[in-house]
Amino acid sequence: MDTPTPAFLRPFEIREAAHRIHDPLSEEKLAILGRALRLEPGMRVLDLACGSGEMLCTWARDHDVSGTGVDISADFIAAATARAGELGVADRVELVHADAGEHVGAPAYDVVSCLGATWIGGGLAGTLALMERSLRPGGLLLVGEPYWIQEPPDEETVRGCEVGAREDFRPLPDLVRGFGDLGWDVVEMVLATPDDWDRYAAAQWLTTRRWLDEHPDDALAPQLRAELDTAPWRHVTYQRTYLGWGVFALMRR
Numbered sequence: 476m477d478t479p480t481p482a483f484l485r486p487f488e489i490r491e492a493a494h495r496i497h498d499p500l501s502e503e504k505l506a507i508l509g510r511a512l513r514l515e516p517g518m519r520v521l522d523l524a525c526g527s528g529e530m531l532c533t534w535a536r537d538h539d540v541s542g543t544g545v546d547i548s549a550d551f552i553a554a555a556t557a558r559a560g561e562l563g564v565a566d567r568v569e570l571v572h573a574d575a576g577e578h579v580g581a582p583a584y585d586v587v588s589c590l591g592a593t594w595i596g597g598g599l600a601g602t603l604a605l606m607e608r609s610l611r612p613g614g615l616l617l618v619g620e621p622y623w624i625q626e627p628p629d630e631e632t633v634r635g636c637e638v639g640a641r642e643d644f645r646p647l648p649d650l651v652r653g654f655g656d657l658g659w660d661v662v663e664m665v666l667a668t669p670d671d672w673d674r675y676a677a678a679q680w681l682t683t684r685r686w687l688d689e690h691p692d693d694a695l696a697p698q699l700r701a702e703l704d705t706a707p708w709r710h711v712t713y714q715r716t717y718l719g720w721g722v723f724a725l726m727r728r
Contacts, residue, residue: 480548486695486702488550489686490679495558497526497551498591498619499667499675499720505530506537508665508722512615514538518585521545521609523575524592528555528568535564542568542584545575580609590619590722600657607727616659616725622647624719635713647719654725663724669715676710 480488491497496505509530516539522531525544532555534540546552552572559565571578576595587606589595596602599620606616623646627633633641645653654661667675683703687696 484548486699488548489695489699490683493682494678495527495529499671500722501671501674504665504671505533509534509538511663512586512724514540519583520586520588521580521584523578523589523606524595525555526551528558528570531568532558532562532564535567536562543571543580544568545571545573545578547574576605582609583611584609584614585611586615586617588617590617593618593620603657617722618725619720619722620650622650622719622721624717627717632713632717635709636718654723658728659725660728661723662726664721666721667719672715676714680706
């Protein structure tokens with residue numbers, strides 16, 4: 476039986492239909508991350524909430540790793556499957572349409588990742604615990620998580636960053652210290668720049684506008700039209716100033 480895509484994710488699928496990477500991370504930085512982790516041929520990677528599979532597919536091509544990507548979006552899994560074929564790695568990449576929050580593999584993966592989707596485990600701590608269940612002893616966890624570049628001065632700024640509550644994220648030093656409090660060493664990191672945020676956010680605007688032009692009578696059109704009215708202003712006013720994002724590589728202490 477197919478896993479239905481939750482209704483709250485449908486606008487996300489529309490906004491990012493043209494994205495290969497569903498986070499503020501460039502292709503160059505994704506490649507830098509793979510090199511920084513010293514991936515070796517034959518390593519196995521599990522990517523939870525893998526989106527369109529760009530990390531798994533390009534690392535399979537560039538580092539001769541294999542692995543599994545899991546995502547609840549049928550659209551993104553279809554895009555990931557096409558990408559695996561395009562890069563000639565379909566024989567080494569398994570793509571699973573399922574709820575990543577319920578997926579536990581055998582504890583034999585060298586790398587387990589969840590970039591920008593720690594809601595799958597109910598927050599950072601729960602997601603790290605979920606990921607660890609599929610990790611071999613001595614393996615690496617990769618987690619992508621937002622943080623405050625500077626403390627938002629008021630609730631208007633918090634809302635402008637599209638964050639539910641100020642407490643949802645922490646300043647970068649507190650986030651890094653928090654990994655240690657949970658029993659993990661931070662052994663690598665790659666952080667987004669304002670330019671990375673621009674490329675991630677601005678690409679959504681063109682995709683959304685074209686979707687609106689093609690689907691003016693869709694039930695989601697009023698919501699996405701209202702979002703597009705303010706999205707560029709919110710991004711330059713709030714998000715690129717206050718909100719950071721990074722990928723952190725962790726090893727169990």
